[in-house]
Structures are given as structure tokens and as C-alpha cells.
Amino acid sequence: MARATQAIINLHALRENYQLAQSSAANSRAYAVVKANAYGHGVLQVANALSALADGFAVACVEEAVELRQGGIFLPIMVLEGAMDEQECQIALDLDLELVVHQQQQIQWLKDKTGTLKVWIKVDSGMHRLGFSGQQVPAVASDLRAMECVSQIQLMSHFACADEPDNDFNDYQMQQMQILAPMNLPWSMSNSAAILSRPDAHRDLVRPGIMMFGASPLLGREAADLQLAHVMTLQSNVIALHQVMNGESVGYGQAFVAKQDTIIAVVAIGYGDGYPRAAQPGTPVVIAGQRCPLVGRVSMDMITVDVTHAQVKLGDAATLWGMGLSVDEVAKSCNTLSYELFCQLTQRVKFQYLGR
Ligand SMILES: Cc1ncc(COP(=O)(O)O)c(C=O)c1O
Numbered sequence: 026m027a028r029a030t031q032a033i034i035n036l037h038a039l040r041e042n043y044q045l046a047q048s049s050a051a052n053s054r055a056y057a058v059v060k061a062n063a064y065g066h067g068v069l070q071v072a073n074a075l076s077a078l079a080d081g082f083a084v085a086c087v088e089e090a091v092e093l094r095q096g097g098i099f100l101p102i103m104v105l106e107g108a109m110d111e112q113e114c115q116i117a118l119d120l121d122l123e124l125v126v127h128q129q130q131q132i133q134w135l136k137d138k139t140g141t142l143k144v145w146i147k148v149d150s151g152m153h154r155l156g157f158s159g160q161q162v163p164a165v166a167s168d169l170r171a172m173e174c175v176s177q178i179q180l181m182s183h184f185a186c187a188d189e190p191d192n193d194f195n196d197y198q199m200q201q202m203q204i205l206a207p208m209n210l211p212w213s214m215s216n217s218a219a220i221l222s223r224p225d226a227h228r229d230l231v232r233p234g235i236m237m238f239g240a241s242p243l244l245g246r247e248a249a250d251l252q253l254a255h256v257m258t259l260q261s262n263v264i265a266l267h268q269v270m271n272g273e274s275v276g277y278g279q280a281f282v283a284k285q286d287t288i289i290a291v292v293a294i295g296y297g298d299g300y301p302r303a304a305q306p307g308t309p310v311v312i313a314g315q316r317c318p319l320v321g322r323v324s325m326d327m328i329t330v331d332v333t334h335a336q337v338k339l340g341d342a343a344t345l346w347g348m349g350l351s352v353d354e355v356a357k358s359c360n361t362l363s364y365e366l367f368c369q370l371t372q373r374v375k376f377q378y379l380g381r
Contacts, residue, residue, distance in 0.1 A: 046236055159205060
């Protein structure tokens with residue numbers, strides 16, 4: 026039998042989560058954020074599954090937008106980091122992409138271009154990563170209006186702390202955007218966290234990402250409590266079972282030493298598949314429906330799990346996250362976020378899509 030390591034993607038759950046984003050911001054359009062290969066879920070499968078529902082998509086770069094267009098996706102596509110050079114501006118015009126503009130050079134590249142292009146001015150409302158300050162925005166808008174190819178101008182910004190709804194910095198960023206209200210331009214501000222926690226930020230367009238993939242965007246809140254359904258289940262199986270005696274060690278660096286006679290299951294997944302090497306001892310793994318703790322170090326191809334108190338046999342399925350085991354819980358145990366766990370799966374993992 027082939028190595029069983031696989032990610033099962035439930036496209037039905039994905040659509041439900043997208044619809045939850047839509048209904049939570051019922052007066053706004055919603056562009057599904059599918060950058061980074063749809064957060065590791067497979068961009069064309071995800072985009073196709075959403076294409077009858079979504080108002081559009083958002084990706085990080087023109088290259089990702091080209092992949093969508095070549096894959097037959099003809100809905101609006103917003104490019105969050107905008108063009109990286111002049112040639113990408115031409116591609117955006119040719120493929121009818123919506124470009125974010127966050128620095129002067131990107132405006133210069135649009136000079137002398139013809140056609141029709143929708144642009145989003147990125148406002149730096151406080152994150153200080155990309156964008157123009159509020160004071161610069163009116164001049165940027167008038168520069169863009171002077172470009173023959175620019176057919177529509179809208180504003181967008183991004184929250185730094187939306188995962189903490191009580192953080193005052195969210196209010197500060199909203200105030201920075203409100204200062205631009207006299208410009209009377211449509212604007213977009215909300216990621217998943219703001220969609221669920223800040224109705225005042227919904228405005229004209231929302232940009233749901235992680236919530237579509239069934240993970241919680243809010244610190245301290247569980248996805249299930251937010252009515253989000255898990256989309257990815259990462260699975261493998263038990264390829265060896267053995268007993269180690271009290272005092273014996275398991276794996277690299279002898280990182281686990283048995284304090285009593287212990288039954289160890291070896292599961293065929295490791296950091297070569299994207300299962301994080303940073304997973305702490307005790308990180309849960311569900312084997313044959315029972316929660317069991319990871320022990321020892323994560324290897325490239327294998328992990329070791331203490332199954333002393335479970336009924337486990339060779340070949341049993343092991344769930345690393347997804348059905349029956351929240352990805353947020355696993356992420357916490359690896360000192361990271363669901364976003365990173367999803368994105369770092371490697372090509373060795375086979376993907377299976379349900380509910381096309
Ligand atoms: C500009 C922008 N908008 C929206 C999103 C979606 O965020 P989330 O996945 O937290 O919903 C992201 C993701 O990083 C982003 O960079």
C-alpha cells in the first residue's frame with residue numbers, strides 16, 4: 026500500500042464558510058482571499074468550488090492572478106501587493122485584474138498605458154507595512170485620476186490587530202480611514218477577524234481568508250463556536266507499533282524517555298510533509314478516534330505517539346488536524362497559527378477533494 030499521508034479537502038465546508046462570511050457582511054461584496062495556493066488548499070480547486078458564489082478573489086501577486094485566469098476563473102481578481110514591475114501592469118490590463126497601488130513607482134508604471142484598470146489605493150492606517158499615509162492619499166488619487174487607463178479608484182487598508190477585537194488599535198485604524206470619508210470613495214478594510222467582530226468595518230468589500238478554511242480568526246475563540254466548519258483534514262496512518270520499556274528513549278536526541286513501559290505508534294508524517302518540527306511533546310494526534318500525545322522529536326518522515334492508553338493497531342488512521350481535532354489547538358501546541366500549518370504542507374502530501 027502507498028504512503029497514506031493525505032490532506033482531505035471538504036469543498037462543501039469551504040462554501041459554507043464563505044457563505045458565513047457573506048452573510049456576516051450582508052451589505053458588502055466579498056472577495057475570497059486565495060493567495061499562497063489558497064492557504065495551501067489548492068488554488069484552482071478552491072476557486073472553482075467558490076466561483077458560483079464568490080463576488081471575486083484576492084491574491085498576493087500578479088503571478089497568482091495569472092494562474093487563476095489561465096485556470097478559467099473570470100471573476101474579479103484583486104492583487105493585494107499590486108504590480109512588481111511595469112510589465113505586470115500591462116498583464117493586469119490585459120487580464121482585467123484589480124491592482125492595489127501602495128507606492129509611487131506603481132503609479133508611474135501606469136503612465137501612457139491604455140485600457141481600463143480598477144485600482145485600490147492602499148492606505149497605511151497604522152500597520153506601517155504597505156501603503157500611503159492618509160495625508161498622501163488625496164494627491165495619490167488625483168495622480169491616478171490623471172492616468173488614462175485608470176477607470177475606478179477605491180481605498181483599502183488592513184488591520185494589524187483584528188484578531189483581538191478589544192484592542193484599541195482597531196479603533197485607531199478605523200479613525201484613520203474615517204478621515205478620508207470626504208473623498209467619498211468606496212473602501213475595503215475587513216479580513217476574517219473584522220468580518221466577524223467589526224460590522225462598522227465591513228464597508229463596500231470584505232476580504233475573508235482564514236475563516237473560509239475553517240480556522241478561527243479570533244484569539245481565544247474556537248472555530249466551532251463561530252460556526253466555522255473544518256475544511257482540511259490532514260491524515261496518515263500507523264506504520265509501526267512497539268513497546269519501549271521504562272527508561273528507554275525514542276527518536277532523535279533521545280528527546281523522549283519512557284517513565285514506564287509505553288506503547289509507541291509510528292505515524293508516517295513528518296516535517297518533510299509540512300508537519301511542524303516545532304510540535305511540542307503532548308501535541309494531540311487522533312488515532313482510531315482516540316486523542317494520544319506526540320512524544321519525542323518530529324522527524325522528516327515520521328512522528329512517534331504514545332498510544333499506551335488507546336486501542337491502536339497497525340494501519341489505523343491518524344488525524345493530525347481537521348475532523349475531530351481543531352487545527353487551532355494543534356497550531357497553539359506548535360507555537361504558531363493555523364495559517365502557517367496550512368501553508369507549509371509540502372508536495373509530498375496527496376490532496377483529495379470532496380464535495381466538488
Ligand atoms: C490584505 C489582506 N486582506 C485580507 C487578508 C485575509 O486575512 P484573513 O486570512 O485573516 O481573513 C489578508 C491575509 O493575510 C491580507 O493580507
